[in-house]
Amino acid sequence: MQNFDYMTPTRLIFGKGVIKELPEVMAQFGKKILLTYGGGSIKKIGLYDKVKELLSDFEIIELSGIQPNPKYDPSVLDGVRLCKEHDVDVILAVGGGSVLDCSKAIATGAKYDGDPWDLISYKAFAKESIPIVDIITLAATGSEYDSGGVISRTETNDKIGYVDPHNFPAVSFLDPTYTFTVSKKQTAAGCADAMNHIMEQYFCEDSTILNDGFMEAGLKSLMVNGRKCLDDPEDYTARAEMMLTCTYGCNRIYALGSSPSGWPCHGMEHALSAYYDITHGEGLAIITPRWMKHILSDKTVGRFVKYGVNVFGIDSSLDKFDIAEKAIQATYDFFESIGIPMHLRDVGIDESRIDEMAHHVAENEGLENAWAPLLEKDIADIFRASL
Numbered sequence: 001m002q003n004f005d006y007m008t009p010t011r012l013i014f015g016k017g018v019i020k021e022l023p024e025v026m027a028q029f030g031k032k033i034l035l036t037y038g039g040g041s042i043k044k045i046g047l048y049d050k051v052k053e054l055l056s057d058f059e060i061i062e063l064s065g066i067q068p069n070p071k072y073d074p075s076v077l078d079g080v081r082l083c084k085e086h087d088v089d090v091i092l093a094v095g096g097g098s099v100l101d102c103s104k105a106i107a108t109g110a111k112y113d114g115d116p117w118d119l120i121s122y123k124a125f126a127k128e129s130i131p132i133v134d135i136i137t138l139a140a141t142g143s144e145y146d147s148g149g150v151i152s153r154t155e156t157n158d159k160i161g162y163v164d165p166h167n168f169p170a171v172s173f174l175d176p177t178y179t180f181t182v183s184k185k186q187t188a189a190g191c192a193d194a195m196n197h198i199m200e201q202y203f204c205e206d207s208t209i210l211n212d213g214f215m216e217a218g219l220k221s222l223m224v225n226g227r228k229c230l231d232d233p234e235d236y237t238a239r240a241e242m243m244l245t246c247t248y249g250c251n252r253i254y255a256l257g258s259s260p261s262g263w264p265c266h267g268m269e270h271a272l273s274a275y276y277d278i279t280h281g282e283g284l285a286i287i288t289p290r291w292m293k294h295i296l297s298d299k300t301v302g303r304f305v306k307y308g309v310n311v312f313g314i315d316s317s318l319d320k321f322d323i324a325e326k327a328i329q330a331t332y333d334f335f336e337s338i339g340i341p342m343h344l345r346d347v348g349i350d351e352s353r354i355d356e357m358a359h360h361v362a363e364n365e366g367l368e369n370a371w372a373p374l375l376e377k378d379i380a381d382i383f384r385a386s387l
């Protein structure tokens, strides 16, 4: 078991109707709020009006139009400018992971004198930030309980995932009823994203019985509840369990004491989203089974056997490589069964920029140090196998 140093300072307020606590929570941080949101889903579900009604005693400045795969320019830069101009006390992010990630970059950027990109690209480190409260409306990323953020910069084809302890939200409101309206496409993508977060931590050199059991349960929970949410979008119990399982995803709690894995599928998916602006969870679902096939070897097969037997119930008496191959096929079949397009061509990606993307990943993601190391040629092979 590896040493670790762990803290999550985020308060989670979970359940139906918890938004009534919003005014009291916001008042702890001040009176001037930057309200951030995306393309309008929060208006359609009545959440925007509810927030405005509850916060009628506060001064609210708004930043809307934050896109999926949130963009540095204009969203992060606009948010930083608004915070500085209005001397904002607290950011209230209402929406999915993209809105929250953008808000995280704004929160530190607004307290930094230089170019906020320095903080995202680790050229500099934040010393302070504006506190963030969020109301998460899509179960997927776990951004509501982690210190990560992922920001895209269109002109350089960069999509950078970075961590900064200032990125932890101070308070996250999780009301599963707000996820009832999430489309089938985004529900399935969210399920695949959260499953991949677990897999990224599961497939490593050194784990524990405790972590493996926790992660195997997480994967089973996501498969069962993800399907239930697709069958009945207003199944509260399924939406609630899915939400909580997703919340744990990137917070490291699934893998305390495990050795690092390098998060290879995320490293590769960042390029797909950066170059083609695809939905993150779909890109992951397409890559994951191809990555698994690519790295299957005498060194890695043991983890695949454990995964196949404990997650998919594959007969443990079979040959170890048979179990691994069945487990990889079961992974593919599950993603396909929840309606995810399983080829890069299905999401508009062809052969033309594969070598360029593989080069970009090899240069920027450090996957040569992953549990199963990936060099530029491996990355290109995985992309081609995903076409």
Ligand code: NZQ
Residues within 6 Å of the ligand: 037, 038, 039, 040, 041, 042, 045, 066, 067, 068, 069, 070, 095, 096, 097, 098, 099, 101, 137, 138, 139, 140, 141, 142, 143, 146, 148, 149, 150, 161, 178, 179, 180, 181, 182, 183, 186, 190, 193, 250, 266, 280
């Ligand atoms: O923009 P609006 O109108 O709000 O619509 C959004 C968006 O079109 C819609 N939506 C959100 N809540 C809804 C809803 N539609 C109906 N009803 C609701 N209740 O869903 C669409 C997708 O939203 P987005 O926020 O992009 O999705 P998600 O939460 O999956 O976030 C994806 C982003 O998070 C990053 C990804 O790379 C991607 O950029 N990630 C962040 C992580 C983190 N901070 O820890 C970890 C992840 O690995 C992930 O990389």
Ligand code: ZN
Residues within 6 Å of the ligand: 141, 193, 194, 196, 197, 266, 280
């Ligand atoms: Zn992810």
